[in-house]
Amino acid sequence: MIKLDKVYKSFGDFQIKNLSLEVESGEYFVILGPSGAGKTLLLEMMAGLEVPDSGRIMGLEGKRVGLIYQDYMLFPHLNVFQNIAYGLIIRKEKKQKIKDQVEAVSEQLGIGGLLTREIHTLSGGEKQRAAIARAMVMQPEVYLLDEPTAALDLSTKSQIQRLILELHKKNNPTVIHVTHDFEEALAMGDRIGLLFSGSMVQDDTPERVFNNPVSKKAADFLGYKNVFSGEIKEYRIHINGIHIMTPEEYAEKATIAVRSNDIILSKNKLESSARNYFLGRVVRGIKRTNHVEVIVDIGVWLYVDITYQSYNEMHLQPGTPIWATFKTSSVKVFLH
Amino acid sequence: MKTKPVFYFLGTLLILFVIVPLLRMIFSVSPQEAGRAVMEKELIGSIFLTLRASLWATLIALVLGIPLSFVLARHRFFGKKIIEGLIDVPVVIPHTAAGIALLMVWGRESVFTKITGISIPGTEAAISIGMLFVSLPFLVNSAKEGFKMIDVRYEKTAVSLGASPWKAFTSVSLPMARKSIVSGSIMMWARGISEFGAVVILAYHPMTAPVLIFERFQNFGLDYAAPATVVLILVTLVIFVVLRAVGDKK
Numbered sequence: 020m021i022k023l024d025k026v027y028k029s030f031g032d033f034q035i036k037n038l039s040l041e042v043e044s045g046e047y048f049v050i051l052g053p054s055g056a057g058k059t060l061l062l063e064m065m066a067g068l069e070v071p072d073s074g075r076i077m078g079l080e081g082k083r084v085g086l087i088y089q090d091y092m093l094f095p096h097l098n099v100f101q102n103i104a105y106g107l108i109i110r111k112e113k114k115q116k117i118k119d120q121v122e123a124v125s126e127q128l129g130i131g132g133l134l135t136r137e138i139h140t141l142s143g144g145e146k147q148r149a150a151i152a153r154a155m156v157m158q159p160e161v162y163l164l165d166e167p168t169a170a171l172d173l174s175t176k177s178q179i180q181r182l183i184l185e186l187h188k189k190n191n192p193t194v195i196h197v198t199h200d201f202e203e204a205l206a207m208g209d210r211i212g213l214l215f216s217g218s219m220v221q222d223d224t225p226e227r228v229f230n231n232p233v234s235k236k237a238a239d240f241l242g243y244k245n246v247f248s249g250e251i252k253e254y255r256i257h258i259n260g261i262h263i264m265t266p267e268e269y270a271e272k273a274t275i276a277v278r279s280n281d282i283i284l285s286k287n288k289l290e291s292s293a294r295n296y297f298l299g300r301v302v303r304g305i306k307r308t309n310h311v312e313v314i315v316d317i318g319v320w321l322y323v324d325i326t327y328q329s330y331n332e333m334h335l336q337p338g339t340p341i342w343a344t345f346k347t348s349s350v351k352v353f354l355h
Numbered sequence: 356m357k358t359k360p361v362f363y364f365l366g367t368l369l370i371l372f373v374i375v376p377l378l379r380m381i382f383s384v385s386p387q388e389a390g391r392a393v394m395e396k397e398l399i400g401s402i403f404l405t406l407r408a409s410l411w412a413t414l415i416a417l418v419l420g421i422p423l424s425f426v427l428a429r430h431r432f433f434g435k436k437i438i439e440g441l442i443d444v445p446v447v448i449p450h451t452a453a454g455i456a457l458l459m460v461w462g463r464e465s466v467f468t469k470i471t472g473i474s475i476p477g478t479e480a481a482i483s484i485g486m487l488f489v490s491l492p493f494l495v496n497s498a499k500e501g502f503k504m505i506d507v508r509y510e511k512t513a514v515s516l517g518a519s520p521w522k523a524f525t526s527v528s529l530p531m532a533r534k535s536i537v538s539g540s541i542m543m544w545a546r547g548i549s550e551f552g553a554v555v556i557l558a559y560h561p562m563t564a565p566v567l568i569f570e571r572f573q574n575f576g577l578d579y580a581a582p583a584t585v586v587l588i589l590v591t592l593v594i595f596v597v598l599r600a601v602g603d604k605k
Contacts, residue, residue: 092508153516
């Protein structure tokens, strides 16, 4: 088990603030946070490259650790083979063993044919495979991944995500993966830690982190598009002339968040148990990769994700009158 | 206003300012005169002395200056700006003044000579000391910029793969900064070769090529100094064009 106990580190104007964390052996733990949250610094401390000002990091002493950065950090003056072999050469392994291990790992990662290539001739995906191979050939017990897919295009990104998950399943190392991409965190993590401004604000299963954001900032970051602030009276929050039913009875100041796929659009008013229903007009539909994001004006703008099939069948055009319905229980409330 | 033709015109003026005196110099000497100068032992000896002394200065600066430039590129510490300023001092002070300052430390009456009994002025070592002093900013600054351009995470990656900080430096930082170090070394060597002011004060004899040319000009006039000047210009031009080409290619 890896354990961080009240780790504090000051770095210029920025601090990691008394961060405590436990990661089980073999667990895939994702640290999710925006840029500048301290994710890389945290990983570098775990890798032993930076020393905490106070607090302790336990469970990594003497362990083989593989660190992989977002922008690969492949040594540009060495070719692919020399890059992958770097750690083995440092370890003074025999030439034949180095050759065998580099070839085996690179075959496994699908870059067996690239070993004599110079780094600048590789694509982004090939570079990240080479960087993974360079760490993997050292057979690490712990992988520290710093935004490993952030520099990749969409299709390469999902290839590398699958590759990392396969490697984790096969060899079962402990993985600590930092990312700012909540979809990646959801897809990959056994557990997610939400890191804001050097503090771990939430640490839970992906489902619970996404369904129960702990703050407005968390909701914003986790992709909640409908976030509104106002005063709650008698289970209703009043915003811009409309009121939305909330599970909270009273608060002078509160923010609510509703996920865009918790809202149902219909041409007619739905007879249902949902207590929030509003007649509005379609502002526009924004076409995304897997869905259409429909903006509905109900006095405030609601963002609603629906499938392409629904979008086409409902003939939604700008100006079309439409009912938006969602349950009170899908309204997350953050008191100020 | 179109900028391109104006910029080309202004740039050309500056290039002509450099090239015209050089060409004028070269064409003022007949091939026979140049040939005779090449056969002249005193001149060839002084050119080799100049190249060699500047090479020693550059080698010393490599050994002492690369660690310094790495520290300046990587670390923040109190007084760093002052040290960076000090490195540039040799560029801004008159080189004859630098020569006199050096003479106080390395001269016959200096503490160094009193303790060691070794007399530096008038030796090849004195020439190298003068050259080192005035030309080290070229190497240190260029190497520092080279190290600065390397993302520190390359070194961190090397350490995470088991390299010691020294090994990370020699196997990653140094080869990655090689281009800047090579180009800084070439510039430093070149600057050392052309040095006159500091060298002439520390060592009139043995004569480096610039001192020899000055002496001939002063004692015998322009016509006598010209062939030696042409030979020196041609030798240094050929060497630097070759070094630049090799350095860029690698």
